[in-house]
Amino acid sequence: MVSEVLPMIGVYAVVWTGMVLIAKWMAPRSTRWLEITASASSITLSSCTLAAALTKVGRRLSPRKFYAAGALFGAIGMLLSILVLLINLRSNMIKYFSSPEDNDAIIGSETGTPQPSSNIPTEHATPQTTPQFYHPSSSKSELWSVTPLIPGINLPWSHALYVIAASFVSLVVHEAGHALAAAADGIKVLRCGAFLSVVVPGAFVQLDEEVEFASAAKRLRIYAAGAWHNAILTALAFLSLSALPLLLSPLYGGGDGLAYVTHVTADAAIAAQIFPGDAISAIDECK
Numbered sequence: 001m002v003s004e005v006l007p008m009i010g011v012y013a014v015v016w017t018g019m020v021l022i023a024k025w026m027a028p029r030s031t032r033w034l035e036i037t038a039s040a041s042s043i044t045l046s047s048c049t050l051a052a053a054l055t056k057v058g059r060r061l062s063p064r065k066f067y068a069a070g071a072l073f074g075a076i077g078m079l080l081s082i083l084v085l086l087i088n089l090r091s092n093m094i095k096y097f098s099s100p101e102d103n104d105a106i107i108g109s110e111t112g113t114p115q116p117s118s119n120i121p122t123e124h125a126t127p128q129t130t131p132q133f134y135h136p137s138s139s140k141s142e143l144w145s146v147t148p149l150i151p152g153i154n155l156p157w158s159h160a161l162y163v164i165a166a167s168f169v170s171l172v173v174h175e176a177g178h179a180l181a182a183a184a185d186g187i188k189v190l191r192c193g194a195f196l197s198v199v200v201p202g203a204f205v206q207l208d209e210e211v212e213f214a215s216a217a218k219r220l221r222i223y224a225a226g227a228w229h230n231a232i233l234t235a236l237a238f239l240s241l242s243a244l245p246l247l248l249s250p251l252y253g254g255g256d257g258l259a260y261v262t263h264v265t266a267d268a269a270i271a272a273q274i275f276p277g278d279a280i281s282a283i284d285e286c287k
Contacts, residue, residue, distance in 0.1 A: 005152055016198060019043060035193075046193025051205070054176070054192060058183020067181045067221040070228025074220070077227060088146045168194070168201035170230055175203040177229030181222045187211050 023038035030036050033049045151160040172194065179189045182205075191206040211222065240247070258279040264271050 008157070012199070042195050042197040044193060044195040046191050046204075048191055051179070051189040051192045054179040054205075055183045055189045058180040058189075059186070061180070062184045063180070064184055064221070067184060067225050067228065070177070070181070071217075071220045071224045073231060074224025074227050077231075085146065164199065164201060168203070170233065171201060171203040173229045173233050174226035175205045177225035177227075178207070178222055179205045181225035182207050182211060185214065185218045185221065187214065187218075187222070 020038050020040065020043060023036055023043045027036045027038060033047055035046045035048075037044045037046075147154065149155045149163060151157050151163075155163065175192065179192055183189055187210055188208040189205055190208055192204065194201070194203045196202070207222075211219065214222075258281055261274055261276050261278045261280065263276060264274055
C-alpha cells in the first residue's frame with residue numbers, strides 16, 4: 001500500500017506547491033470582492049462584499065423563528081451527541097481493556113450467538129494462541145460507533161475526492177447558517193470565506209464583536225444555526241436521493257414495460273446484433 005500512496009503524495013506535493021505559488025502571486029492583487037492569502041500550509045479566499053450581501057439577505061428575510069427551531073434542535077442534538085460519545089467510549093474501553101474471554105462473552109450476549117470457549121477443544125474453536133478482540137461490527141455496538149474515515153485504510157482512495165467535495169459543501173452551508181442567523185438578529189457579518197489546508201477544506205465567517213454582548217437567546221440561535229443548516233441539507237439530500245428515479249424518469253422512455261438500448265460500445269460482443277433504439281423485452285426468458 002505504501003508503494004501506491006507515496007507517488008500520489010509526491011504528485012500532490014508538486015500540485016500544492018504550484019497552487020501556493022499562484023495564490024501568493026495573486027495575493028497583492030486582492031480586492032474587497034476577493035482577498036487571497038497563502039502560506040505553505042493553507043490557501044484562503046475571503047470576501048467582504050459577499051459578507052455584506054449575506055448581511056442584507058439575513059436582515060431582509062429575518063428568519064428568527066426558523067433559527068429558534070434550530071436552537072432547540074441544537075440543544076437536543078448536543079445531548080444526543082454526548083450520549084453517543086459516551087456509548088462509543090464504553091465500547092472502546094471494552095475493546096482495549098477487556099480480556100479475550102470477556103470479549104467473547106460480550107459478543108455472544110449482544111449478538112445472541114453462543115461463542116465457543118477457548119478451553120474446550122472443538123473442530124471450529126479458535127486456538128488459544130490466537131488473540132481475539134472485540135469488534136463493534138460484530139454486535140449492536142456498531143450502531144453507536146464513531147469511526148474516522150481514513151483514505152487507504154477504511155475509505156477507498158477513489159472515494160476521497162467525493163468525501164472532500166461533500167465536506168466542503170457541508171462546511172459552506174454550515175457557515176452560511178451562522179452568517180444568516182447573525183444578520184437576522186442585527187449583527188453584521190464582516191467577512192466570509194473558504195480555505196484549503198493542504199487537503200482539508202474549510203469555511204468561516206467573521207462576525208462583528210457585538211455578538212459577544214448579545215443575549216443568550218441570540219447567541220444560541222447563531223451558534224446552533226450551522227448544525228441546523230447541515231441537518232436540513234442532509235434531509236434534502238436524502239429526499240433527493242429517494243426521489244431520484246422519479247426526477248430522472250422524464251429522461252427515459254417507458255410506460256410499456258420495455259428497456260431501450262441507448263448506447264452500444266464498438267468493442268461489445270453483441271455490437272453487430274443490437275443497436276441504439278432497440279427495445280429489450282426479455283433476457284434469457286426472463287421478462
